[in-house]
Amino acid sequence: MASATEPVLECRGISKFFPGAIALDAVDLTLYPGEVHALLGENGAGKSTLIKCLTGAYRRDAGKILLDGEEISPGSTQDSQKLGIGTVYQEVNLLPNLTVAENLFLGRQPTRRGLISQRKMLTMAGDLLAEFGLRINPAEPLSAYSVAVQQVVAIARAVELSGKVLILDEPTASLDRDEVQLVFSVVEKLKARGLAIVFITHFLDQVFEISDRATVLRNGRVIGTRELKNTSQTEIVTLMLGRQLEDRIQDRAPARTGDTLIELKDFGKRGVMEPFDLTVRKGEVVGLAGLLGSGRTETAGLIFGAIQADQGEALLEGRKIGLGSPREAVAHRFALCPEDRKNDGIVGDLSVRENIILALQARQGWFRPLPKAKVNELAEAYVKALDIRLASLDMPIRLLSGGNQQKALLARWLATNPVFLILDEPTRGIDVGAHAEIIALIEKLREDGMALLVASSEMEELVAYSTRVIVLRDRRQVRELKGDEITTSNIVAAIADDTMAEAV
Amino acid sequence: MSAHVHSTFRRIMPQLIILIAVLFLNFLVFPDFFRIEFQHGRLFGNLIDVLNRGAPTALLCIGMTLVIATKGIDLSVGAVMAIAGAVAASLVVDGHSWQTALLGALAVGAICGLWNGVLVAVLRIQPIVATLVLMVAGRGIAQLVTEGTILTFVNPGLIHLGAGTVIGIPTPILIWIALGLLVTAVVRKTALGMLIEAIGINESSSRLAGINSRVLIVSVYLISGFCAALAGVIVAADIKGADANNAGLWLELDAILAVVIGGNSLLGGRFSILASLIGALIIQSVNSVILLSGMPPEFNLVIKALIIIAILVIQSPTVKHALYILRASAEPLPSDPIKEAKESPQ
Numbered sequence: 001m002a003s004a005t006e007p008v009l010e011c012r013g014i015s016k017f018f019p020g021a022i023a024l025d026a027v028d029l030t031l032y033p034g035e036v037h038a039l040l041g042e043n044g045a046g047k048s049t050l051i052k053c054l055t056g057a058y059r060r061d062a063g064k065i066l067l068d069g070e071e072i073s074p075g076s077t078q079d080s081q082k083l084g085i086g087t088v089y090q091e092v093n094l095l096p097n098l099t100v101a102e103n104l105f106l107g108r109q110p111t112r113r114g115l116i117s118q119r120k121m122l123t124m125a126g127d128l129l130a131e132f133g134l135r136i137n138p139a140e141p142l143s144a145y146s147v148a149v150q151q152v153v154a155i156a157r158a159v160e161l162s163g164k165v166l167i168l169d170e171p172t173a174s175l176d177r178d179e180v181q182l183v184f185s186v187v188e189k190l191k192a193r194g195l196a197i198v199f200i201t202h203f204l205d206q207v208f209e210i211s212d213r214a215t216v217l218r219n220g221r222v223i224g225t226r227e228l229k230n231t232s233q234t235e236i237v238t239l240m241l242g243r244q245l246e247d248r249i250q251d252r253a254p255a256r257t258g259d260t261l262i263e264l265k266d267f268g269k270r271g272v273m274e275p276f277d278l279t280v281r282k283g284e285v286v287g288l289a290g291l292l293g294s295g296r297t298e299t300a301g302l303i304f305g306a307i308q309a310d311q312g313e314a315l316l317e318g319r320k321i322g323l324g325s326p327r328e329a330v331a332h333r334f335a336l337c338p339e340d341r342k343n344d345g346i347v348g349d350l351s352v353r354e355n356i357i358l359a360l361q362a363r364q365g366w367f368r369p370l371p372k373a374k375v376n377e378l379a380e381a382y383v384k385a386l387d388i389r390l391a392s393l394d395m396p397i398r399l400l401s402g403g404n405q406q407k408a409l410l411a412r413w414l415a416t417n418p419v420f421l422i423l424d425e426p427t428r429g430i431d432v433g434a435h436a437e438i439i440a441l442i443e444k445l446r447e448d449g450m451a452l453l454v455a456s457s458e459m460e461e462l463v464a465y466s467t468r469v470i471v472l473r474d475r476r477q478v479r480e481l482k483g484d485e486i487t488t489s490n491i492v493a494a495i496a497d498d499t500m501a502e503a504v
Numbered sequence: 505m506s507a508h509v510h511s512t513f514r515r516i517m518p519q520l521i522i523l524i525a526v527l528f529l530n531f532l533v534f535p536d537f538f539r540i541e542f543q544h545g546r547l548f549g550n551l552i553d554v555l556n557r558g559a560p561t562a563l564l565c566i567g568m569t570l571v572i573a574t575k576g577i578d579l580s581v582g583a584v585m586a587i588a589g590a591v592a593a594s595l596v597v598d599g600h601s602w603q604t605a606l607l608g609a610l611a612v613g614a615i616c617g618l619w620n621g622v623l624v625a626v627l628r629i630q631p632i633v634a635t636l637v638l639m640v641a642g643r644g645i646a647q648l649v650t651e652g653t654i655l656t657f658v659n660p661g662l663i664h665l666g667a668g669t670v671i672g673i674p675t676p677i678l679i680w681i682a683l684g685l686l687v688t689a690v691v692r693k694t695a696l697g698m699l700i701e702a703i704g705i706n707e708s709s710s711r712l713a714g715i716n717s718r719v720l721i722v723s724v725y726l727i728s729g730f731c732a733a734l735a736g737v738i739v740a741a742d743i744k745g746a747d748a749n750n751a752g753l754w755l756e757l758d759a760i761l762a763v764v765i766g767g768n769s770l771l772g773g774r775f776s777i778l779a780s781l782i783g784a785l786i787i788q789s790v791n792s793v794i795l796l797s798g799m800p801p802e803f804n805l806v807i808k809a810l811i812i813i814a815i816l817v818i819q820s821p822t823v824k825h826a827l828y829i830l831r832a833s834a835e836p837l838p839s840d841p842i843k844e845a846k847e848s849p850q
Contacts, residue, residue: 330714349705362714369695
């Protein structure tokens with residue numbers, strides 16, 4: 001259907017360079033009127049950069065943007081709005097304290113003799129919202145309505161202002177299933193009106209539900225554009241992750257798993273993670289796989305008490321324990337190396353030495369300081385054991401490279417002698433050498449009988465060290481892979497959920 | 505150990521230089537500035553006055569340094585001084601001993617600190633707003649305690665705390681030096697100092713490392729309230745009366761200024777109580793120079809303001825960066841053999 005008409009928007013060879021990085025490398029994107037076009041890719045793939053070039057937030061460094069066949073160069077978001085490209089973001093960009101009508105017509109209120117005509121504005125707003133199938137009172141403040149309704153108001157405003165191309169940047173990220181349907185019904189209407197809609201999301205099910213075509217970006221390049229009718233989820237996931245999906249069976253030492261250490265039953269939090277069961281034994285590495293936003297980090301946070309669970313129970317060696325705060329988890333000898341190393345891991349201005357002993361000292365309490373000699377001994381031992389490269393133990397940890405920071409954080413937790421170590425993206429943003437060392441360390445800790453839970457987006461990595469892999473999707477556990485089942489292609493299949501075995 | 509002394513010295517160097525400069529200015533306008541005499545069993549001299557008059561600010565800045573290290577601020581210390589002075593005065597007026605009055609005032613100060621700490625750490629109210637509550641309400645509470653009058657007293661024990669001497673040295677000097685040493689020892693000989701710094705630098709990381717940030721934040725406000733109460737008792741004892749309206753008025757700003765002059769970042773993190781105390785002495789020396797030079801006291805506030813501006817400008821990232829660039833470009837570039845090779849044919 002699409003090829004019959006002229007494209008409304010065409011991007012040809014768009015490139016964007018940042019100091020030391022190519023964010024977009026000759027990207028092509030074609031949008032036809034009346035299509036929903038999904039833009040897919042993991043974090044850092046270049047989706048937002050491309051959108052920012054389209055909306056004028058960034059200047060492109062090369063390439064052409066053609067709107068209705070004419071070249072455009074929007075210099076600001078207002079520019080692109082006037083040209084016909086509207087954008088709606090995940091966080092609603094409206095003013096919650098103003099009325100719905102005011103939000104719709106802000107900056108272009110209908111006037112009568114130089115004054116704003118409230119009555120006219122309310123009627124216009126009512127008519128406009130009715131077109132979108134929304135029967136709400138436009139005189140109410142926007143904050144009186146749910147996020148989904150606010151989202152639709154934002155879409156209505158964007159369409160009114162622009163009307164050719166609508167970019168939806170993760171519009172459904174904070175919506176529940178019914179609310180998503182409300183937004184999708186509006187999208188369907190706009191599609192019928194002939195708008196070209198760019199849809200960005202991490203939820204693959206939603207992509208297949210609403211989109212006609214999808215373009216997959218990776219490392220700033222277009223990997224492929226597919227008609228979704230004839231495409232499987234597996235193909236899309238493979239394009240996104242770009243792994244060579246060889247099924248290598250790792251020759252890992254037969255798992256001599258010990259007794260059950262942690263048992264979680266029906267553990268979860270509303271709106272964060274569906275309740276799940278999880279058992280981890282001593283001497284076992286349980287891998288958590290899934291796309292971004294599938295609930296990997298949330299699972300790690302819940303078990304460590306960083307996110308407080310509102311249902312379910314946790315058992316440690318058969319005894320019921322509370323996990324209300326990281327402090328409580330640390331008292332049970334849990335440890336967590338978080339995904340966001342800079343904001344949740346290191347204490348940048350403290351020295352490497354202080355960072356290494358921080359968790360141990362926190363557990364001991366402030367009034368029982370670790371003796372200086374012990375501190376030095378511990379820090380030096382871990383610097384040597386993990387091969388942390390540094391000029392001096394006194395230097396602030398923020399000056400270390402990513403890999404060395406990660407090793408120092410591992411040292412911080414190993415110093416507490418944990419029974420259960422949770423690693424969230426342990427190898428993100430670190431160099432190849434440190435990468436291999438951290439994987440070797442995980443294997444060694446497992447052989448020593450520690451229980452580990454590792455969340456990672458690197459599937460080869462998970463295959464290499466996991467004794468079991470749990471696959472997450474849309475904040476639910478969807479499959480558990482054991483022994484020989486642990487292969488990258490099985491993980492991809494589980495993420496894509498092609499079989500659709502269980503009903504939603 | 506010598507490395508430790510060396511690093512401490514390097515930390516307080518800028519403050520010491522400023523202090524010496526201001527003291528020298530004192531000497532220029534008043535050549536007898538450094539003369540100290542021993543009369544009537546007491547040390548006399550302008551230098552002693554600086555140390556003595558600086559006592560309230562010095563005491564306040566001890567607690568304020570810890571609060572600021574956690575990325576907080578305590579605006580209520582001036583008002584807490586007024587409350588503590590009023591409580592001490594009313595207790596001795598009611599016939600209690602000076603020891604009871606002192607303990608009562610300190611307890612009330614600690615409760616005020618606890619209140620601030622709970623607002624900040626438990627209810628998660630922004631420190632500047634949370635402590636503003638007590639800053640405004642505190643003077644009202646103090647007036648309720650004194651029943652709206654300036655409550656005067658004659659209890660010699662209490663007066664001694666503000667106006668007496670011990671082996672010839674005015675008591676307030678001994679009190680602030682002793683408390684400064686005590687708090688420094690507590691935070692540096694235990695892990696308290698490091699944990700406070702960790703919270704100030706990155707609270708999220710600290711919490712995830714298992715630090716009980718809530719209790720620590722409450723405790724720094726509690727210490728601040730305690731320091732303010734002690735300062736309040738000294739001020740009341742000095743004038744032999746509790747003045748709910750004027751005791752400690754605007755002194756919270758002097759305390760914050762002392763901490764900032766001490767090179768402690770208002771964004772929290774690394775702190776030095778010693779440097780803050782030198783900051784308090786710098787402020788008092790500026791007051792002294794204006795007094796001794798015979799300039800009208802109105803200049804005091806303007807000159808103080810100029811110093812704040814100068815210090816904040818020097819601390820601003822923009823200027824720091826500019827200085828860094830300046831220093832880097834002033835230094836001869838390390839020789840670059842490739843570049844030299846390229847340029848040599850010309």
